[in-house]
Amino acid sequence: MKKIKYHIAVTGLNNTDNPGPGIPVIRGLRESKDFDVRIIGLAYENLEPGIYMPDMVDKTYQIPYPSSGMDKLINRIEYIHSKERLDVIIPNFDAELYTFIQAKERLQNIGIHTFLPTMDQFEERQKANLSQYGEKYGVKVPFSKVITHRRDIEQLKDSFEYPLLVKGKFYDAYLAYSAEQVNSFFNRISAKWGMPVIIQEFIRGTEVNVIALGDGLGNTIGAVPMRKQYITDKGKAWGGITIQNEKMLELTRNLIRKTKWQGGMELELIKTNKNEYFLIEINPRIPAWVYLAVAAGQNLPEALVKLAMGMKLQPFSSYEVGKMFIRYSYDLIGDIAQFGSLSVSGEM
Incomplete structure (x- = not known):
């Protein structure tokens, strides 16, 4: 019996020392016993290693960052869909989920399926809300506090003992042993991910x-x-x-x-x-x-x-x-023509 073939778009192709989930997700999909796949890679940068890995991605399209606005990103997805007839999109970054959750019905109306948490589920487990989350669902969580300004750092000694964790709202966590280190990590995280910054008890x-x-x-x-x-x-x-x-x-x-x-x-x-x-x-x-x-x-x-x-x-x-x-590092060999194609046309 011939297996059905799904066209599946996957983000998170940055298979570096801070790897995205895209390539391992694709490996799982390619090992399916129940369906075949055509994998469409969605890349934010043209040097994401997953683009160039053999036998992983059938076609790659560059897409704009979610920070450029929902319409710009989803318009690009609609264009890709017109070329590829996408069945499913699997987003793999926290920072892009908000956009894809918001766009669920818009995508479904053109035949693209997702399986993502609801907006309420997504929001209530945010790091800034973890204390309330633990209380609501009966789970032990470390004490945490949200800060939005450097002047809040001096007051942390009233609530925390060092070391403590300094976390971004999406990614990054640093262990700080002093107020000076908190200040340094606060600047680094807020510049990269914006506010708020989360201070968490170190367990x-x-x-x-x-x-x-x-x-x-x-x-x-x-x-x-x-x-x-x-x-x-x-x-x-x-x-x-x-x-x-x-x-x-x-x-x-x-x-x-x-x-x-x-x-x-x-x-x-x-x-x-x-x-x-x-x-x-x-x-x-x-x-x-x-x-x-x-x-x-x-x-x-x-x-x-x-x-x-x-x-x-x-x-x-x-x-x-x-x-x-x-995990291990591995030198992929590609061709400048591949890089050029993605840089000029946005697809490869």
Whole structure:
């Protein structure tokens, strides 16, 4: 029986030392046993490595940053759709999700499906709202405070002990040991991501993560916990291993059930020496280590596409414990003609 073929657009092709989820998502999609894919890469920059990786992307189009406005971005998507007949778009960056969530109906009206959290789900798990989120859903979270001006830094000593974490609203987190370091990180983060900047209590322990997929009805389609084995200076996992941890899985299932989470997600947790779990962040999309879940037996990118296309799914019942991933750098060789094509025409 001939398999159906979906045309799927994917962002997050920046497979660098701060990797986007795009390439591991594509790897999962290409391993689907139930459908074939034509992969359309959506790139913000013309040097994103995923553009040039062989057998990953069938066609690449450059798109404008979400900061240029929803109409400009979605108009470009509509043009790409006229050429490629897109079935599904999988956005993989926090900073672009707001635009794609807002544009859901506009995209659906022309036949493009997404499977993303609702705007309410997206907003309530923002780092600036994490304290209220923990209280609402019965999850332990570190104490945090939002600041919007350098003069607020001096007052932190009344509420926090050093070290503490300084976080951007979308990305970046730095451990600060003094007010001077907070000031430096505040300037760096606010210049890059804008306000607010989040100050968070530093919890000592082991960082563990869960990747999960919710169906929007309260059911957990899949969930795989992982412990980071190697962390870069950017705080990114460069190696990890799947672990058996029912407490982490139950925490994840409870959150998805209570919030009726729709789409992919990653829970970042700290496990203390007292075996307590603190939720430090919820990423509202598939994380860059998703291929570990695929290798462990849960092809979550494939499942996400099925949900986007309106299929009913049975949850994954198991995964392989002890599966490891290790990232590595690799020199891709391309041609200036490829770079030139993308730079001049916006497609390759």
